[in-house]
Amino acid sequence: MAALRRVMDSRWLFHRGISRTSASRFFKTSSSCRTVMPAWVIDKYGGNDVLRFTKDARFPIINYPNEVIVKVCAAGLNPIDVSMRGGYGAATMSMKRDPLNLNQTENEFPLILGRDVSGVIMECGLDVKYFRERDEVWAAIPPWKRGSLAEFVVLSANEVSLKPKSLSHADAAAIPYVANTTWSALVNTGGLTKDNCAKKRVLILGGSGGVGTFAIQMLKAWGAHVTVTCSQNAERFVRGLGADHVVDYTAGPVEVPLAALDKFDLVLDNVGGSTERWALNLLKPWSGAKYVTLVTPFLQNTDTMGIADGMLKTAVIVASKALKHLAKGVHYRWGFFAPSGLALDEIREMVDAGQIHAVVEETFTFAQVPQAFAKVEKGHARGKTVVQIDKLDT
């Protein structure tokens, strides 16, 4: 009944004109009487000092019949958490959060960060058929939703997947966001699949961080030949994950040794900046080869110019670059994180088959969330930073 009450009280129903009777049909179960929960929140954008622990964060509500509430056991951090703490993407995220809410700051704060979750389903909406209470699941949480640095989080069931049995929650929380990003970039945008990857030559610019360490393993599991750029001190690390060829970007202009290699079928760019000036020259021309970059100005444009002008500028930039490179016989694309429980289902099989391992660089307790942010902010990642939540030892 308490869960039902939470929905009855929700302003969401008011905004969408849904009756209380129909709201009651959203639920199969109501297993909690809680209205508040512990969480790390921010009340304004800024540095690490804006992170605040509270025991009174609003308990998540099932708003749609296909949603589930997950009890968080472990959360993973990503560079976007640090950026969002500083206000990155605020304009677009506010629009995505609730397009009907004209006073957008009203539901922006307190904001809960944390994009990866591994946990246990506590409650299911009525349309949820695939999951049951107590299922162990993992998911990547879209940046416009409340994050996983909390005791509970609400997600669409199609963003969620059953957790690999072979992984602890702490290890599982290291994978979903980088996995969904890599899948979106390589499969949806890059056109690679497990059936067409054999012997394809792929270059990963920035192989030692979260995305890179996951992408190396997925591509190797699919039979690709993988070349990676990283710092000299990460060479053994990325070779241990399966990289066939490693180029040290700190030894001089990295495009020089890369240009001496056979050309590539796909370049995944996790670095950005000046890489665009030379990386497309490394592709096999007129063969369908693609450059996919994850470092795009999209959110920066909407932050500085507003949604309409920012999106227009973004569309012009990407279209003109794509046309310019198409004339030279190669494809230029932007890659974006896309939540997908289906992709995580496939990745779970690779994990349980021992083809992909969680690469956890450091684990923090729930009390140490500010230290975890400081770690991610320092850069030079060698895999992922994870926060163990279930102990709630703040």
Ligand SMILES: NC(=O)c1ccc[n+]([C@@H]2O[C@H](COP(=O)([O-])OP(=O)(O)OC[C@H]3O[C@@H](n4cnc5c(N)ncnc54)[C@H](OP(=O)(O)O)[C@@H]3O)[C@@H](O)[C@H]2O)c1
């Ligand atoms: N578009 C999207 O939706 C999306 C989604 C996820 C991530 N991203 C972006 O993709 C990038 C990678 O994400 P991530 O999670 O993997 O970040 P990360 O975990 O912080 O890793 C970045 C890695 O790159 C290495 N590096 C830095 N400069 C380099 C260079 N010039 N050449 C080669 N390696 C370099 C760093 O180590 P050293 O500094 O020690 O070399 C670090 O290991 C970030 O910019 C992130 O914002 C975008």
